[in-house]
Amino acid sequence: MDLTTTYLGLRLPHPIVVGASPLCDDLDTVRRLEDAGAAAIVMHSLFEEQIARDWRRTASDLESHVDAFAEATSLLPEPREFRLGPDEYLEQIRRLRAAIAMPVIGSLNGVTASGWLDYARSIQEAGASALELNTYYVASDPGEDGASVERRTLDIVRAVKRAVTIPIAVKLSPFFSAFAHFAAELEAAGADGLVLFNRFYQPDIDVVELEARPEHHLSERSELLLRLRWLAILSGQQRRLDLAATGGVYEALDVVKAVMAGAHAVQMVSAVLRHGPGHVRVVRDDLARLADELGYHAMTEMRGCMNLARCPDASAFERANYVRVLQSWRDE
Numbered sequence: 421m422d423l424t425t426t427y428l429g430l431r432l433p434h435p436i437v438v439g440a441s442p443l444c445d446d447l448d449t450v451r452r453l454e455d456a457g458a459a460a461i462v463m464h465s466l467f468e469e470q471i472a473r474d475w476r477r478t479a480s481d482l483e484s485h486v487d488a489f490a491e492a493t494s495l496l497p498e499p500r501e502f503r504l505g506p507d508e509y510l511e512q513i514r515r516l517r518a519a520i521a522m523p524v525i526g527s528l529n530g531v532t533a534s535g536w537l538d539y540a541r542s543i544q545e546a547g548a549s550a551l552e553l554n555t556y557y558v559a560s561d562p563g564e565d566g567a568s569v570e571r572r573t574l575d576i577v578r579a580v581k582r583a584v585t586i587p588i589a590v591k592l593s594p595f596f597s598a599f600a601h602f603a604a605e606l607e608a609a610g611a612d613g614l615v616l617f618n619r620f621y622q623p624d625i626d627v628v629e630l631e632a633r634p635e636h637h638l639s640e641r642s643e644l645l646l647r648l649r650w651l652a653i654l655s656g657q658q659r660r661l662d663l664a665a666t667g668g669v670y671e672a673l674d675v676v677k678a679v680m681a682g683a684h685a686v687q688m689v690s691a692v693l694r695h696g697p698g699h700v701r702v703v704r705d706d707l708a709r710l711a712d713e714l715g716y717h718a719m720t721e722m723r724g725c726m727n728l729a730r731c732p733d734a735s736a737f738e739r740a741n742y743v744r745v746l747q748s749w750r751d752e
């Protein structure tokens with residue numbers, strides 16, 4: 421069984437990538453992930469606000485950038501609460517490059533197309549093979565429309581594309597009203613891939629202390645279903661975008677489903693945090709067995725076999741299924 425795949429210009433031995441998370445912080449852990457056969461690793465994000473804070477601390481001549489971030493940074497954790505400052509982040513990429521052979525993908529996380537994006541070039545120079553742009557944003561201003569939110573992300577992609585030569589993927593939330601159109605615009609702006617989807621952390625309420633509880637939970641396998649839908653829709657549209665699934669990938673069966681829907685790669689974080697680095701090998705070996713059992717000889721043969729390419733109107737198809745499912749419900 422040939423598990424090889426290509427993703428963001430990288431030829432990978434199989435589709436299983438370790439997603440953005442603290443797993444990249446410790447060299448021993450990264451070595452264990454490589455020993456377990458991980459195809460690549462994504463660094464955790466370097467945040468726009470973190471860079472702005474760093475500038476504010478150290479460079480008075482960058483005041484113009486700083487003003488734009490003043491409000492946002494005042495709400496953020498202190499620098500010591502970030503795992504790695506901007507310089508250490510670049511140093512960690514260099515350290516990983518020197519210590520391991522698998523590709524390292526950088527990650528920038530922010531929402532404005534401004535000076536902080538210079539770090540994209542620094543990340544490339546430090547040795548990253550590709551770059552993820554995570555544009556996590558909760559659009560809560562009633563004066564801001566969806567087009568403005570999309571335009572800002574497109575501006576970020578264009579700015580980064582001008583600054584680097586490595587491939588870039590955009591990691592998005594599913595909360596866009598016309599996701600397929602936005603994906604096409606991202607491709608036109610220069611994105612090489614999409615990572616589906618960002619998980620929004622969802623604060624709970626402590627009703628006694630009257631406090632919001634911003635807790636971050638590991639994912640559940642059921643979260644993969646939303647990814648499968650959009651992989652199937654987007655990959656059916658024959659774009660040249662490489663697609664990666666992130667969210668709910670735990671087992672080989674999940675990888676097979678994501679690849680059938682059209683993924684070039686899958687990312688695992690929660691599963692590795694739960695089960696340890698060795699879990700990558702378990703999933704990879706199971707994937708080879710399962711694909712074989714299902715009668716496939718290569719990942720490329722499997723990729724997209726369940727996408728919606730042959731469906732003339734995916735929206736009507738989705739709506740028809742929705743109606744059918746609601747009608748078929750029986751009290752059990």
Ligand SMILES: Cc1cc2nc3c(=O)[nH]c(=O)nc-3n(C[C@H](O)[C@H](O)[C@H](O)COP(=O)(O)O)c2cc1C
Pocket residue numbers: 439440441442463464465466527529554591617618619637638639640666667668669687688689690691
């Ligand atoms: C502890 C932790 C830290 C994370 N840090 C980042 C990050 O810095 N940047 C980012 O884009 N995603 C980050 N993520 C999100 C993951 O990359 C991934 O998209 C998400 O956990 C869903 O995948 P999973 O179901 O395999 O966990 C983090 C997730 C966890 C659990």
